[in-house]
Amino acid sequence: xxxxxxxxxxxxxxxxxxxxxxxxxxxxxxxxxxxxxxxxxxxxxxxxxxxxxxxxxxxxxxxxxxxxxxxxxxxxxxxxxxxxxxxxxxxxxxxxxxxxxxxxxxxxxxxxxxxxxxxxxxxxxxxxxxxxxxxxxxxxxxxxxxxxxxxxxxxxxxxxxxxxxxxxxxxxxxxxxxxxxxxxxxxxxxxxxxxxxxxxxxxxxxxxxxxxxxxxxxxxxxxxxxxxxxxxxxxxxxxxxxxxxxxxxxxxxxxxxxxxxxxxxxxxxxxxxxxxxxxxxxxxxxxxxxxxxxxxxxxxxxxxxxxxxxxxxxxxxxxxxxxxxxxxxxxxxxxxxxxxxxxxxxxxxxxxxxxxxxxxxxxxxxxxxxxxxxxxxxxxxxxxxxxxxxxxxxxxxxxxxxxxxxxxxxxxxxxxxxxxxxxxxxxxxxxxxxxxxxxxxxxxxxxxxxxxxxxxxxxxxxxxxxxxxxxxxxxxxxxxxxxxxxxxxxxxxxxxxxxxxxx
Amino acid sequence: xxxxxxxxxxxxxxxxxxxxxxxxxxxxxxxxxxxxxxxxxxxxxxxxxxxxxxxxxxxxxxxxxxxxxxxxxxxxxxxxxxxxxxxxxxxxxxxxxxxxxxxxxxxxxxxxxxxxxxxxxxxxxxxxxxxxxxxxxxxxxxxxxxxxxxxxxxxxxxxxxxxxxxxxxxxxxxxxxxxxxxxxxxxxxxxxxxxxxxxxxxxxxxxxxxxxxxxxxxxxxxxxxxxxxxxxxxxxxxxxxxxxxxxxxxxxxxxxxxxxxxxxxxxxxxxxxxxxxxxxxxxxxxxxxxxxxxxxxxxxxxxxxxxxxxxxxxxxxxxxxxxxxxxxxxxxxxxxxxxxxxxxxxxxxxxxxxxxxxxxxxxxxxxxxxxxxxxxxxxxxxxxxxxxxxxxxxxxxxxxxxxxxxxxxxxxxxxxx
Numbered sequence: 001x002x003x004x005x006x007x008x009x010x011x012x013x014x015x016x017x018x019x020x021x022x023x024x025x026x027x028x029x030x031x032x033x034x035x036x037x038x039x040x041x042x043x044x045x046x047x048x049x050x051x052x053x054x055x056x057x058x059x060x061x062x063x064x065x066x067x068x069x070x071x072x073x074x075x076x077x078x079x080x081x082x083x084x085x086x087x088x089x090x091x092x093x094x095x096x097x098x099x100x101x102x103x104x105x106x107x108x109x110x111x112x113x114x115x116x117x118x119x120x121x122x123x124x125x126x127x128x129x130x131x132x133x134x135x136x137x138x139x140x141x142x143x144x145x146x147x148x149x150x151x152x153x154x155x156x157x158x159x160x161x162x163x164x165x166x167x168x169x170x171x172x173x174x175x176x177x178x179x180x181x182x183x184x185x186x187x188x189x190x191x192x193x194x195x196x197x198x199x200x201x202x203x204x205x206x207x208x209x210x211x212x213x214x215x216x217x218x219x220x221x222x223x224x225x226x227x228x229x230x231x232x233x234x235x236x237x238x239x240x241x242x243x244x245x246x247x248x249x250x251x252x253x254x255x256x257x258x259x260x261x262x263x264x265x266x267x268x269x270x271x272x273x274x275x276x277x278x279x280x281x282x283x284x285x286x287x288x289x290x291x292x293x294x295x296x297x298x299x300x301x302x303x304x305x306x307x308x309x310x311x312x313x314x315x316x317x318x319x320x321x322x323x324x325x326x327x328x329x330x331x332x333x334x335x336x337x338x339x340x341x342x343x344x345x346x347x348x349x350x351x352x353x354x355x356x357x358x359x360x361x362x363x364x365x366x367x368x369x370x371x372x373x374x375x376x377x378x379x380x381x382x383x384x385x386x387x388x389x390x391x392x393x394x395x396x397x398x399x400x401x402x403x404x405x406x407x408x409x410x411x412x413x414x415x416x417x418x419x420x421x422x423x424x425x426x427x428x429x430x431x432x433x434x435x436x437x438x439x440x441x442x443x444x445x446x447x448x449x450x451x452x453x454x455x456x457x458x459x460x461x462x463x464x465x466x467x468x469x470x471x472x473x474x475x476x477x478x479x480x481x482x483x484x485x486x487x488x489x490x491x492x493x494x495x496x497x498x499x500x501x502x503x
Numbered sequence: 504x505x506x507x508x509x510x511x512x513x514x515x516x517x518x519x520x521x522x523x524x525x526x527x528x529x530x531x532x533x534x535x536x537x538x539x540x541x542x543x544x545x546x547x548x549x550x551x552x553x554x555x556x557x558x559x560x561x562x563x564x565x566x567x568x569x570x571x572x573x574x575x576x577x578x579x580x581x582x583x584x585x586x587x588x589x590x591x592x593x594x595x596x597x598x599x600x601x602x603x604x605x606x607x608x609x610x611x612x613x614x615x616x617x618x619x620x621x622x623x624x625x626x627x628x629x630x631x632x633x634x635x636x637x638x639x640x641x642x643x644x645x646x647x648x649x650x651x652x653x654x655x656x657x658x659x660x661x662x663x664x665x666x667x668x669x670x671x672x673x674x675x676x677x678x679x680x681x682x683x684x685x686x687x688x689x690x691x692x693x694x695x696x697x698x699x700x701x702x703x704x705x706x707x708x709x710x711x712x713x714x715x716x717x718x719x720x721x722x723x724x725x726x727x728x729x730x731x732x733x734x735x736x737x738x739x740x741x742x743x744x745x746x747x748x749x750x751x752x753x754x755x756x757x758x759x760x761x762x763x764x765x766x767x768x769x770x771x772x773x774x775x776x777x778x779x780x781x782x783x784x785x786x787x788x789x790x791x792x793x794x795x796x797x798x799x800x801x802x803x804x805x806x807x808x809x810x811x812x813x814x815x816x817x818x819x820x821x822x823x824x825x826x827x828x829x830x831x832x833x834x835x836x837x838x839x840x841x842x843x844x845x846x847x848x849x850x851x852x853x854x855x856x857x858x859x860x861x862x863x864x865x866x867x868x869x870x871x872x873x874x875x876x877x878x879x880x881x882x883x884x885x886x887x888x889x890x891x892x893x894x895x896x897x898x899x900x901x902x903x904x905x906x907x908x909x910x911x912x913x914x915x916x917x918x919x920x
Contacts, residue, residue, distance in 0.1 A: 019547075025574035026548050028562045029555035032519050050547050076521045094547055098534050116525060117534040124532070135594075136528040137521050233530045236820040236847040238593035240529040292593065292818075299818075300596050302810050370528035375520050378595050381809045382516050415809075442809045443515050 003046040003086065007067040011049055011088070014059035019050040019094070030089045032078050042082045045072070045089035052094045054168060054176070054217035061215070061498075062174040064088060070498045073215045075111045075139035080209040081500025092139075095217065100125060101189075106165055108188040108220050111141045116370050118223075128226035128369075130156065130163075133425070133436070135374035141219045145203045145210040147468060149390075149434055151368040153427040154270075154277040155330070156224050159390065161203040165191040165220030169202055172214050172494030177202070180220070188220025201489055207470070207482070208502050213493040231369065238292045240372065241364040247335040252345060253281065253360045255324050257353050262323035263393055263424070265352040269327060270430030272348070274341040276330035277368065279425045280323055283312040284377070284417060284438065289366070291379050304379050316418045322355075328368065380440045381415050385449035387437040387456045388468045393426060396435035399465050403437040406455040413445035414452060472503060504706065504745065505598070505605050507564070509804045514560045516597045523553035523587035523599060526848040536843040536876055539586040541851050541869045542577060550577045553587035553599050560606045570615035578606060579618050580865055583702050583856030585794040589819035589847050596816070607704030617703035618861035625705050628712070632694040633663045634860075643689060645670030649677040655686040658725040658756075660716075660739065662732035663695050664890035672890050675913035676731040676761055682920050683765070683774055687729065690719045696738035698791065699857040701746065713738075713746040720756050731761040731913050733789035733889035736823075737796050744799045751798035760792055762888055762912060766826035769833055776919035779836035784915070785882040786827060786839060787873060787896070788849040789889035793822040795855075819847045827888050827912055834919040840880045842873075850876060852899075854891040870899035874907060884908035886915055 003011075003022060012020050021027075024044075031044040046069070051057045057073075064071050072079035073090040081087060095110035098118065102125045107118060116136035118129055130150030132143050148160015157163055166180030166188040179198045180191035191199050204210045229245040256262035262280060269278050291304035298306045315322070327345060331338025367373035377384040387403050389396055404419040417440065426433040437456075441449050460467050461478050472483040483502055490502060505513065525531065526539045538544045542551040549555040556578060562568035570578075581603060588600035610616030617625075627636035645666055651659065659680065665673035680687050697712035720728060730736050739758035744751050751758075768774035788794075800815040824846040831839050844850045853859060853869030874896065877885040885907060887893050893911045900907050 021548060021573070023571065023573040025559060025568060025571050025577065026550045028568045029548070029550035029552075029558050032549075032554075032558050048548060078519060091547065091549070096534065113534060114525065114537060116528040116531040117537040120531040120533050120537065135520065135522060136531070137525045233527075233532075235529075236822075236824065237527045237589045238818050239820065240527050240593075242529050299816050300811065300814065302812065302814065305810050366529075370531065372528040372593065375518070375522075375594050378516070378518065383518070443512075 003069065003088075004067065007063060007069060008047060010063045011047065011060060014056050014063065015049055015051055019052070020047060022047045030091075031082065043085060043087070045082065046086045048089040048091060050091045050094050054170060057090070057092070057215055057217050058170045058174055058176060060088070060090060061170050061172065064498050065174050065496055068496055068498070072500050073211050075142050076114070076137060077142070079211065079500065080503065090215065092215070100127070100223070102127065104189060105223050105225065106189060106220050107223050108218065109140055110218055111139050111216070113140050114138065115140050115143070119370060122223055122226070123231055126226055126228040127223045128152065129221070129223050130160070131369060131371040132160070133371055133374060136370040136372065140221060141216055142210070144219065144221055145216060149425070149427065150371070151277040151279065151425065154275065154425070154429065158427050158432060163222045164199055164203060165189060165222060167191070167199065167202065167216055167220070168218040169214045169216050172499035173496070177214065182218070182220070188218065191220065208472070208486070209500055212500050212502050213490055214499065241366045242369055244363045244365055246363040248331040248338060249363055250329045250338060250342060251360070251362045251365070252327050252329065253324060254349050254354045255322060257355065258321035259323045259397065261352045262325050263397055265348050266325065266424070266426055267393060267430050268348045268351070269345065270426060272344050273429055274329065274344050276328045277425070278325065278327040280423045281326045282421045282423045282438070283316060283324070284308070284380075284421045287312050288373075288376050288379060292376075301379055301381070313418065316420055320418065320420075328365075377438050377440065382441070382443035383446040383449060384438050384440045385453050387439070387453055389435045389460070389465050390432060390468070391435060391465060393424060393430055393433045395465065396424060396433055399435060399460065399463065400437065402459045402463070403456050406452055406459065407439055409455065410448050410452045413441055413448050415440040504608065505601055506804060510602060510605050511561070511564060513598045513602050514557045516595055517554050517557040518595065519554045519558070520594060521554065522590050522594045525590065526586070526844050527590065527593065530844070530848050532843045536850070539590070539844065539848065539850060541582055541584070541853060541872075542580050544872070545865065545868060546577070550574070551580070553591070553603070556581065556603050556606060557599065560602050563606065563609065570610050570613060575610065575616060575618070578603070578610065579616070579703070580858060580862050581856060582790070582851045582853060582858045582869065584790040584851030585819065586848070586851065589794050592816065592818040604702070604704070607702075608706055611704035611706070617705060617857070620861040621699070621703040621705070621857055624857070624860055625700060625708055628695045628697070628700065628708065633667060634695055634699065635663065635667055637667045642666050642693060645673040646677075647674065649674055649681070651677065652686045652688045654724070655688040656725055657685060657687040657727045657729055658690055658720060658723055659687045660690065660696070660728050660730040660735050661693060662730060662735040662890065664894070665732060669890050669894065672731065672911050672913055675911070675917050679761065679765070679913060679916055679920065680729070683768055688723060688725065690716070690723060692719055696735045698734040698738045698742065699860060701742050702855070703857040706746070709742065710746045713743040717743055717747065717755070726756055727759060728756045729759045729761055729764050731888070731911070732891070733760070733792035734891055736760045737791035740796055741799045745801065748801060750801045760823055760826070760888065762826040762830055763823055765916065766829045769829065776834045778919045780834050780915060780918045781836040782884055783838045783840060783882050784831065784884045784886050785842050785877045785880045786831060786845075787842070787852060787877070787885055787887040787892065788824060788846055789887055789892045790849070790851050790855045792888055793824055793849060794819040794847055796823055797821045822847065830912065830916065831886065834915065837915075840882050842876045842880055844876065852887075852892050852895055854889070854895045859891070859895060866895060867899055867902055870895045871903050874899045874903055874905060877907060878905060884910055886910045886912050888912045
């Protein structure tokens with residue numbers, strides 16, 4: 001559906017002629033579902049527009065309301081709501097302002113700031129943030145409002161939306177809504193009030209896109225104290241790493257005879273409050289790591305499958321329950337602390353029967369601080385899906401049976417992983433954890449992964465598990481009809497229903 | 504030059520993760536210098552990005568998109584610098600660069616491309632064997648009092664820029680070779696190496712140039728070809744073999760950039776620098792010498808389900824990064840400081856891929872970005888290893904009215920010899 005000339009000109013006035021286009025080539029490149037499954041029935045938008053300021057965003061939304069034009073906003077990911085006709089595609093990546101308050105440990109940023117850029121700036125100041133496992137290239141603001149977990153959530157807190165401080169929104173009706181301290185002054189230090197805490201109303205807690213009620217244009221987000229020593233990058237792509245100061249960090253890989261022992265040991269590690277993070281490591285990851293780099297005889301998919309078939313699969317067949325864990329020990333404040341953590345870890349390992357069959361000790365980080373290896377799982381076949389839950393560790397463990405059983409229904413064309421590609425990433429010293437179940441297929445068979453995901457979500461409802469982006473029609477009736485309730489808020493903030501619908 | 508099947512397969516692999524827009528994340532040190540794709544950084548629309556072009560490739564293939572002026576603007580502004588390709592090799596392992604190159608080839612095949620300026624360049628080359636349309640007989644005018652050998656084991660392949668526009672760089676190279684006691688000859692009939700010809704999708708002409716130059720090298724009897732042009736180096740090492748359906752190792756010569764050759768002499772103890780050059784400098788990796796210069800591995804697509812059988816990947820980690828740095832570090836008095844985006848993460852100065860020829864303003868902007876990054880290091884000078892890049896960086900310094908000296912590495916070496 002074409003945009004009227006009048007509406008286009010009005011939008012052009014807001015951003016200037018260089019930052020709006022209805023050229024078919026521009027619109028075609030925006031007309032991508034992206035992600036694992038391609039996004040379904042995506043339509044070319046009516047125009048693509050690139051605001052640089054919150055005022056421009058507000059101007060665009062007001063024009064959308066005047067002419068009743070639906071809109072979808074995004075930064076790095078393809079936005080939701082592109083299955084509608086005549087959508088204005090609002091791309092926020094030009095909004096890249098970043099301010100760091102070192103003393104008071106928070107950053108104020110706009111949607112176009114990536115995690116890697118924030119992390120790079122923080123490292124220079126002796127600070128750190130969580131970089132989500134989906135990649136350091138994603139928008140801090142968008143990801144934090146939605147899921148926003150990272151490896152160091154283990155020590156510093158839960159998912160992103162629980163770390164959001166003050167925010168500035170342009171509601172879908174075109175009003176500016178400031179939440180927290182920003183409502184009182186130009187300060188994004190605290191997020192509550194004034195009056196009721198509206199953050200939960202605007203952010204999504206894994207349920208739907210935060211853009212269904214408006215567009216967040218600025219956010220305060222907590223950051224954390226860190227070492228002052230330099231994290232030195234080394235290597236050329238595709239194999240690079242950060243050299244960690246050896247007096248402050250030590251990576252340990254350790255192996256347990258079975259999953260129960262591994263998870264119990266992880267609980268114990270959390271209780272003892274050691275480590276910057278701890279996680280289980282599926283054997284698939286080892287094969288992935290060896291699939292990169294031109295120094296290998298076989299690299300890429302060929303290298304992956306060679307290593308998998310000849311090294312990992314025989315090990316799994318021999319001992320299917322053996323479970324590898326990884327912890328990054330952290331000498332906060334001193335090397336004595338690191339020595340203490342090492343002692344505690346080794347004692348726990350001993351208690352839970354660690355074999356150290358694949359044990360290693362190193363001070364380089366390839367991916368966890370910048371999430372450089374995200375989506376590397378595509379190397380196996382071209383596409384993968386992540387069935388993700390945020391649950392207690394023991395409940396998450398039980399849910400892996402659901403995913404494994406459903407996977408069997410889809411093998412082939414889903415590639416057989418021997419049920420070993422589920423991994424656990426605990427947060428808040430093991431109060432809660434992320435369970436990610438990776439499953440793989442070729443590009444042609446990616447649709448099968450979507451079916452697998454749906455099968456798992458159906459079964460999760462019965463055990464009260466909480467997946468990311470559950471289907472509203474399936475979970476709603478079981479969960480207090482939350483879609484109906486959130487629709488009321490949406491009607492209030494988006495009276496013309498122009499923002500993406502709640503799905 | 505990919506088959507339609509392979510072209511489609513590679514383009515379909517893109518899931519729009521956007522890693523292609525950023526430098527290797529472990530190397531990110533600031534917001535200002537975290538991005539790596541010039542067209543994305545300048546234009547921001549998704550079309551102006553590697554993933555946008557890959558999606559356009561699929562849309563063009565299925566007929567839902569034509570080569571509109573906008574698509575061609577994005578396609579030919581892309582500098583083919585290969586940064587996206589290097590990055591994708593970490594995450595999705597797609598041949599991003601080859602898909603974009605092939606999209607240009609399709610554009611030419613359909614009579615839409617290349618850009619008018621590229622057609623002029625091609626016409627010049629057809630008529631005079633150099634991109635500027637200067638008389639072919641003037642190609643060795645730069646020689647002056649330098650006396651190349653009539654016959655030697657080493658050929659110095661000069662390239663159009665050094666032969667016609669910056670002859671002092673050709674003389675520098677010759678003098679450096681002489682000073683190291685290296686006997687070298689020139690090709691009796693050197694033609695343009697055609698880096699920008701293949702880059703702009705004009706494959707037939709590129710193949711003609713490759714065939715002529717390879718034949719000339721063979722006829723010379725030399726087994727080693729040295730050049731000080733990054734663009735020529737990439738042609739010799741990557742483009743000539745692939746245009747002729749071979750791998751680099753199967754070519755009848757060994758290509759060497761002057762920095763590789765001198766670095767080897769240094770390592771063998773046959774070269775050391777005596778004169779002091781007091782300067783704080785930063786080195787700009789030309790894309791054609793760094794990311795794009797890995798040996799070409801010819802591969803006929805052969806998959807068993809998802810596994811490519813026998814494919815040897817080119818992933819940019821075997822480009823020429825160390826040799827120029829070793830040389831600069833070996834010169835007394837030089838303090839070498841690195842820009843944030845260096846080696847395989849280097850920001851493209853804008854002269855690659857034929858971009859400067861058709862979009863000089865955009866190329867100048869890209870070079871200006873690099874100058875700002877060089878300034879942030881506190882260096883007095885920026886040194887590179889490509890005549891084309893040196894020329895563009897010099898223009899950017901002038902346009903920005905900043906104080907920053909620009910050198911080709913041969914100029915610095917000559918100061919130290």
